[in-house]
């Protein structure tokens with residue numbers, strides 16, 4: 041599976057500009073003929089405008105579906121379209137949409153761990169479901185930013201059989217080390233690929249870290265960005281999962297009777 045990670049710099053509270061820019065970047069990424077292209081968290085609004093959020097949000101994912109559904113079909117590529125501020129049923133969610141090569145929306149995930157440190161829960165509604173989907177026959181999971189700190193969520197996805205985890209984020213530069221270590225740890229402990237897509241640039245007083253990456257189940261970095269806008273390319277060899285599980289098989293050796301985590 042060839043992956044292109046779009047580490048995007050977006051403008052706060054400028055969805056019209058951000059839609060155009062995301063489309064431009066996807067078209068550019070598609071030139072290398074990847075199987076899947078990814079975007080970061082809340083790329084439509086930035087993370088996140090406290091005024092007029094409802095007005096700036098997508099409505100039921102209608103615009104994302106129209107633009108990225110047809111783009112996926114036209115470019116014959118799967119798109120993990122990051123996440124967007126998305127209003128539905130009178131509430132606003134931080135929602136990730138994924139499209140297959142036919143342009144169908146195959147996954148819709150609402151962020152389940154809102155970042156209370158920044159008051160995200162005062163503006164957004166909590167997601168209630170864990171989501172997996174298939175890209176060209178490969179089982180994948182999706183999480184959003186702060187979700188990466190919750191190993192239980194990722195283990196839940198891994199026990200459902202995912203081989204690739206997509207993490208879409210707007211992670212700040214001042215905690216870059218957490219971003220790098222958490223993504224790598226999730227890849228190693230769950231013996232799967234992690235494709236983590238961050239934003240870059242600044243919004244208000246926050247500088248975003250970039251350092252998007254494609255990480256293999258050994259924790260080896262296949263591709264990594266720096267702190268500016270870039271498209272990363274990397275190839276995922278799923279045989280690596282079998283190799284590691286044949287030698288260090290944590291799924292066979294785990295002892296769930298001991299684990300009381302609720």
Ligand SMILES: O=C(O)CCC(=O)C(=O)O
Pocket residue numbers: 087154155184185186187189210211212215218
């Ligand atoms: O957990 C962190 O340090 C950052 C989380 C975050 O910025 C987010 O969830 O949007």
